[in-house]
Amino acid sequence: MANISEQYKTIIKEFPVLQEKAMAHFSRLGFPTPKNEEWKYTNISPIVNHDFSLVMPDSKISKEEILWRFPFVRDSVFVVTENGKINSEASNLKNLPAGIEIKNLRDVKNLPLVQKHFNLYVDVQEDAFAALNTAFVNDGLVILISKNAMIENPVYVINISSSIQEAVNVYDRLLAVAEKNSQMKISNIVVSKDKLSEIFVNSQVEVFADENSSIEFDVLQNENAKSFHINGTHVYQSANSKFSFNTVSLGGSILRNKLHIKLDGTNCETHMHGLYVAADSQLIDNHTAVYHSKPNCNSNQLYKGIIGGKAHGVFNGKIMVEKDAQKTNAYQSNKNILLSNAAVVNTKPQLEIFADDIKCTHGATTGQMDDESLFYLRSRGINENNAKALLNLAFADDVLNKISDEKFRKYIHFLVEQKLKNDVQ
Amino acid sequence: MLTIKNLSARAEGKQILNGVNLEVKAGEVHAIMGPNGSGKSTLASVLAGRENYDVTGGEVIYNGKNLFNLSPEKRAQAGIFLAFQYPVEIAGVSNATFLKEALNSIREANGKEKLDSKDFLILMREKMKLVEMDKAMTQRSVNEGFSGGEKKRNEIFQMAMLEPKLCIMDETDSGLDIDAMKIVAQGVNSLRNKERSFIVITHYQRLLDFIVPDFVHVLYNGKIVKNGTKELALELEEKGYDWLKEEIAA
Numbered sequence: 171m172a173n174i175s176e177q178y179k180t181i182i183k184e185f186p187v188l189q190e191k192a193m194a195h196f197s198r199l200g201f202p203t204p205k206n207e208e209w210k211y212t213n214i215s216p217i218v219n220h221d222f223s224l225v226m227p228d229s230k231i232s233k234e235e236i237l238w239r240f241p242f243v244r245d246s247v248f249v250v251t252e253n254g255k256i257n258s259e260a261s262n263l264k265n266l267p268a269g270i271e272i273k274n275l276r277d278v279k280n281l282p283l284v285q286k287h288f289n290l291y292v293d294v295q296e297d298a299f300a301a302l303n304t305a306f307v308n309d310g311l312v313i314l315i316s317k318n319a320m321i322e323n324p325v326y327v328i329n330i331s332s333s334i335q336e337a338v339n340v341y342d343r344l345l346a347v348a349e350k351n352s353q354m355k356i357s358n359i360v361v362s363k364d365k366l367s368e369i370f371v372n373s374q375v376e377v378f379a380d381e382n383s384s385i386e387f388d389v390l391q392n393e394n395a396k397s398f399h400i401n402g403t404h405v406y407q408s409a410n411s412k413f414s415f416n417t418v419s420l421g422g423s424i425l426r427n428k429l430h431i432k433l434d435g436t437n438c439e440t441h442m443h444g445l446y447v448a449a450d451s452q453l454i455d456n457h458t459a460v461y462h463s464k465p466n467c468n469s470n471q472l473y474k475g476i477i478g479g480k481a482h483g484v485f486n487g488k489i490m491v492e493k494d495a496q497k498t499n500a501y502q503s504n505k506n507i508l509l510s511n512a513a514v515v516n517t518k519p520q521l522e523i524f525a526d527d528i529k530c531t532h533g534a535t536t537g538q539m540d541d542e543s544l545f546y547l548r549s550r551g552i553n554e555n556n557a558k559a560l561l562n563l564a565f566a567d568d569v570l571n572k573i574s575d576e577k578f579r580k581y582i583h584f585l586v587e588q589k590l591k592n593d594v595q
Numbered sequence: 596m597l598t599i600k601n602l603s604a605r606a607e608g609k610q611i612l613n614g615v616n617l618e619v620k621a622g623e624v625h626a627i628m629g630p631n632g633s634g635k636s637t638l639a640s641v642l643a644g645r646e647n648y649d650v651t652g653g654e655v656i657y658n659g660k661n662l663f664n665l666s667p668e669k670r671a672q673a674g675i676f677l678a679f680q681y682p683v684e685i686a687g688v689s690n691a692t693f694l695k696e697a698l699n700s701i702r703e704a705n706g707k708e709k710l711d712s713k714d715f716l717i718l719m720r721e722k723m724k725l726v727e728m729d730k731a732m733t734q735r736s737v738n739e740g741f742s743g744g745e746k747k748r749n750e751i752f753q754m755a756m757l758e759p760k761l762c763i764m765d766e767t768d769s770g771l772d773i774d775a776m777k778i779v780a781q782g783v784n785s786l787r788n789k790e791r792s793f794i795v796i797t798h799y800q801r802l803l804d805f806i807v808p809d810f811v812h813v814l815y816n817g818k819i820v821k822n823g824t825k826e827l828a829l830e831l832e833e834k835g836y837d838w839l840k841e842e843i844a845a
Contacts (some may be wrong), residue, residue, distance in 0.1 A: 541646070542683045546737075549643050549679075550697035550753065551671035551704070560696060564687025564736075 171201070171218055171339075178305060181224070184276050185289075185307060192294050192304035199298040201416040205302040211484045211516040212426055212455045222370050224306075224337035225556075226253055227332045233260045233362065236328065241360060242577035246327035247272070253326040253340045254362075255309045269319025269352065275310030275343065284312060285425050288345050289406035291457045297428075299400045303341050303374040306589040310343035315352040315383075324355040324388075324447045324575045331371055331393070332363035342373035348383035348411075355386045357578045362394035362421070369393070375403040379411040381435065386414045390582050392421040393449070402428045409435025409464070416572050419446040419454045420589055428494040431461065433467040433495075444473040445569040447562075448481035448587060455484035462495035462525075471502040474569050476562050478509035478594035487532070495525050507539060507565060509558070509595060559590035566590075596621050596792050597761055602653035603817075604641050611637045613817035614653065619761070624793040626803055626828060629814035630836040635796045636680060638814065642794075643668050643677035645769040657761070671697075672704035674760030676735050678750040678767050685737040690749070691719065694756055701757060722755040726782040735788040744775035762786070763794045768802035781807030800832035813839060 175197070183189045201218045231236040231252055237244055243262075249272050250260040263272055278284050292300040298396055307482050315321060331340045348354055362369060371393070379385050393399055399422050419425050431440055446454040460469045475483040485504045506515045519532040539561055547557035566586055573579040597619040604612040611634045619625055629635050641648050642655065644667035655662040655672065665673065685693070698718075699709040710718065719733060726748045738746050747767050754762055768776055771785070781794070795806055802823075803811075803825060811828045813821040815836070815841050820843055821827065 198750075540683075543685045545645055545667060546679070546683045546685065546728070547693065547697070548646075548667040548759065549671055549677055550693070551668050551701040552693075552696050553668045553700060554666070556696065560688055560693070561685070564685065567687050 171222065173221055174302070177224055181306060182308065183388045184279065185407055188289055189305050189307065191504055192220070196298055196301035196305055199296070199437060201298055208457065211482070212424070212453060214400075214424060214426075217370055217400070217424060220370070223336040225231070225334070225336060225338055226255065227334060227363070229358070230257050231260050231330060233262070236260050238580070240326070240328065242581055243326045243328075246323055246326055247327060248330045249311060251309070251311060251342060253331050253338060254342050256311065267321055267323070269316045270321050270325070270354070271312075271314040271403060272325065273312045275312050275327060275345065276308070278312050281316060284345065285404065287347055287376065287378045289376075291378070291406050292374050292402055293404070297402060299372050300374055300402050301454070303343060303372045303402075306341045307343055307448060308341070310345065313344070313346040313354075313356065315348045315354045317349040317351060319352045321352070321354040324357040324578065327356055328357045328508050329358070329360045329371070330363050330371065331367065331369045331397070332367055333367040336440045337368035337370065340369055340371045344373075344375045346376070346385070347378045348380060348385050349380045350380045352380070353384040355575060357475065357575050358387070358389040358390070360389065360391045360393060360399070362397050365394050366396070367394060368396045370398040371400070373399070373401045375401070377403070377405040377413070377495060379405065379407045379413055381408045383408075384412040386574060388416045388575060388578060389418065390578070390585070391419045391425060394421060395423060398424045400426045403430070405431040407431065407433050407435060407438045407440065410437045412437065412439045414441040414572065415443070416569065417444045418586070418587060419444070419456070419458070422452065422454070424453045429455065429458045429525065431460045431469070432463060434463045434563050435467065435471060436464045436466045437474055438464070438467040440467070440469040441572065442469070442471040443569045443572045445566050445586070446473075446475045446483055447566070447589050447594060448475070448477045449589065449595070450481060452481045453484070454481070456492065457486045459488040460500065462489070462491045462498045462500060464494060464496070465496045467495065468499040469501070469543045473504045474565060475504075475506040475564065476509065476590070476594060477513040477515055480510075480512040482513075483515040483519045484513060485516070485534070486520060488522070489530060489532070491523045491525050491530065493524045496527045498525060498530065499530040500528070500530040504534040506536040506563065508536060509539065553592060559587060561589055562590045562594070596656060598656045600654050600656070602641070602655060603651045604637060605649045605651050606637055612641070615814070615817070615819055617812065619792050619794060621792055622789040623810065624787065624795060624806065624808045626795045626797060626808035626811045627814050628797060628811060631691055631798065633699070633814045634817040635814055636765055639763050639796055640675055642763055643667060643675065655697075667702070671757070672701050676754050676757060676759035676762045676763065678711050678747075678764040680765040680767075680769060682738045682746045682750055683740045684741070686739050687814060688737050690733045690735060690737050694719070694753060695819055697753070699754055700823070708743060719756065722752060725755050726752045727778055728752050743770035744772065744821060747771055747775065747779055750781070751779050752821060755782060755786060760790065761792050761794070762795070765796050766798060768797055768799060769793075776802060777805060800828045803828045815839065815843065
């Protein structure tokens with residue numbers, strides 16, 4: 171990505187001050203290397219040593235195609251971004267329920283709520299990818315839920331990317347703000363348009379949960395085998411808020427998720443669940459961090475991985491309990507199944523605790539499939555591959571069952587099952 | 596249907612079967628009895644295709660095919676069913692999901708159309724009655740949290756669903772009280788017919804009061820040392836195994 175500063179000069183700047191600062195931070199930081207503790211197991215040189223253009227695809231995806239690909243969104247609100255740009259024609263933003271606004275960041279940049287929250291939670295100063303994303307920000311998605319609004323049905327955010335000849339760099343950006351006493355559900359689908367596109371997606375997500383709000387955020391990452399994806403998701407929770415985050419990572423050559431949640435009010439509740447299924451030579455990395463800053467908050471993490479082929483899984487889960495955060499309950503569990511001798515997983519809990527009256531547990535397991543169970547299923551006529559898929563799917567269901575949006579869950583369940591039956595060995 | 600010729604097998608470096616010979620014809624019920632450690636469960640495991648057993652000699656021909664060329668699933672698809680002595684608990688896989696997958700795999704392998712959910716449910720309801728299974732059991736994870744008796748009933752329920760040609764029951768009576776044993780035996784008896792054969796492995800004669808065998812064989816030190824009919828089982832019940840051991844030693 172040697173051409174990055176040249177590219178930066180060519181773009182239109184909607185937020186010149188922020189962008190200049192961000193670019194300066196990036197220039198100072200540079201790309202992380204494995205010497206950086208946070209990137210110890212995740213070698214991103216295939217991304218850094220690759221050139222990506224900012225060329226947009228010639229033709230836009232149609233609403234019909236979206237509905238054909240994702241039929242379950244038909245009766246819901248959905249918004250489509252293509253290579254980071256909002257495609258309004260392919261979206262369904264009509265008949266929005268009262269209390270929800272879905273806007274292009276450019277159009278609402280002067281809104282007080284946006285001015286207050288945008289770019290506040292991502293770590294532009296220390297995170298090279300957050301800095302780059304802000305430096306290149308143009309379109310972005312803003313979802314606002316107003317005070318007391320209870321939005322029952324999920325809003326689908328579909329991020330789709332493609333390239334034609336040259337590999338393409340995509341910057342996705344999302345800001346979601348739930349005001350006091352509100353409730354919402356976001357179901358995020360991240361995909362490539364086709365199998366051949368070469369894409370590097372840098373996505374940054376900021377979520378602000380005001381007092382008494384409740385948010386569920388479900389993400390399906392299913393990009394093609396050539397794609398790279400580096401994500402940063404930053405959540406800020408106020409008192410009495412509830413936040414559930416479920417990530418299912420299936421596709422992509424290198425996929426890295428950073429999920430940082432700050433509990434900055436009392437009585438917050440946070441659930442972080444992840445499933446990663448890696449085959450061939452995929453690398454899927456989840457770095458989570460939950461910061462308990464105030465008393466009486468609960469956080470609960472469950473990440474499960476199924477790793478086959480020569481694939482590599484990484485889980486790093488940090489729990490920080492600050493001095494004032496008494497009566498914290500923090501749980502973390504990471505479980506992995508390795509399906510082959512060449513499959514690798516690195517798992518690391520990281521606890522930093524400065525309060526004394528708290529409960530905090532963590533555990534990590536890595537094992538193979540249970541031979542007795544496998545034999546039992548095979549002895550009933552189920553062929554080996556399907557028997558393995560059945561057992562792995564049962565392992566995965568603990569996470570999948572956390573997704574409350576039934577249509578989305580069924581779709582993801584199907585994709586996981588297909589991947590387990592066909593690709594993961 | 597099944598011919599076992601001079602079968603020898605090792606497990607964990609130990610020679611366990613030392614030349615077993617057995618001929619099972621269609622529709623026959625054979626009981627294999629023997630003291631602990633005689634090789635009964637090893638025989639069942641080798642027939643079902645469990646790994647960790649090395650066949651060191653002999654052969655097993657099942658309906659004209661060399662059994663050892665078939666994977667466990669191919670054996671099941673060809674009609675062999677092992678009712679396990681210790682059925683494993685599989686968390687997260689519901690009984691119904693598992694059985695549907697199993698039944699349809701077997702049907703597919705035999706060129707039959709897969710059953711859809713509706714037909715599968717109808718069949719399941721019918722077969723549940725045979726072993727007095729309740730609906731809740733089919734929705735629970737496979738054997739998870741089942742009592743010993745429920746696990747054994749579940750094995751027979753699966754047998755009824757999959758309609759195998761050769762049923763091997765590995766100490767199905769162990770851990771069952773008399774009422775549970777009656778239910779299990781009733782289920783098995785309802786599955787008996789002219790085509791279907793059974794190998795009933797048991798330590799005690801008690802089960803054979805309910806599932807009456809055509810032939811009884813005694814396995815000792817990895818060999819069949821005595822063949823007879825149901826009277827042999829009664830004799831063993833009365834005298835125990837010691838007289839046989841002495842007879843062999845002499």
